[in-house]
Amino acid sequence: MKIAESLKKECILPDLEARNKVDCLMEFASCISSHLPGLAKDEVAHLLLDREKLGSTGIQDGVAIPHAKIKSLDHLVLLFGRSLTGIDFQSFDNKPTHLFFVLLVPEETTREHLKMLARLSRMLKKAPLREKLLQAKNVKEIYEILCEEDKKL
Template identity: 35%
Template sequence: MKLANLLSSDRIILEMAAGEHWPAIVELIDHLVACSSLDASLRDEVLAALKIREEQVSTGVGHGVAIPHAFSDKLDKVVAVFGRSKEGIDFEALDQRPVHFVILFLVPKKDYHLHLQTLAAIAKMFTNVEIRRRLASAGQHQEILDIFAGKPSKAAANGAS
């Protein structure tokens, strides 16, 4: 499953305001509500589920990446949002380094297997240092969507390195 299939331009924050773990998650959820990707009536329930998950172990997985996620029995499909922070967010990450990329996703409880597939796809993508470099320098929403879709950089597409 490609992350690009779960995102759209309105589900990307080019520069997050939050500088800490929990406020970053709240910012992402509020963004989903603001762009009508998550019903406002689910906000508190989803935040509570995310809080429980984060209390188990931080979803700051290292390499500047965090992947907060939770389940809801009131969703029909996976909902995702991507946020970037050039300054970095103190996410209590496993490697104790600031997080620059946060991919938050919510999965319907009935589709538990999608959780594992989505998590694996995201983790695999973010082990690639070139992907992280390109995401850090992307200036527009569409550039980020293209990276997640696996499209080559413009320099690579033009034969430059």
């Protein structure tokens, strides 16, 4: 599954206002609930936070991939957010997190979830790509960078 199939431009937040983990996840929940009215903001935020309690999804090199399974979803949804100041996401390398890919998946779709995680990780392990995403001027540029990179995978 291509990243572009799951990520809409409206779900790209180029300058997150949040300064901490809870507010950050609330910001994503708020964004998705306004674009997919079937999803309640509080439910999404709650599920994302519950997942964080099992262990941070703040991975390394300024990247986090928060994710949750949502009963009412029938397809995988991807959101992207960028914090220019960085957020303490209790990352494994203790570095602030700047780039967020939020993955919302229907229940019982382990395979798709895993494939998308793999796809994102293949992309995000490249330092020049991370730098490009940090330098991008707006939503359009971020979207184009991601789509272009996605084609190479």
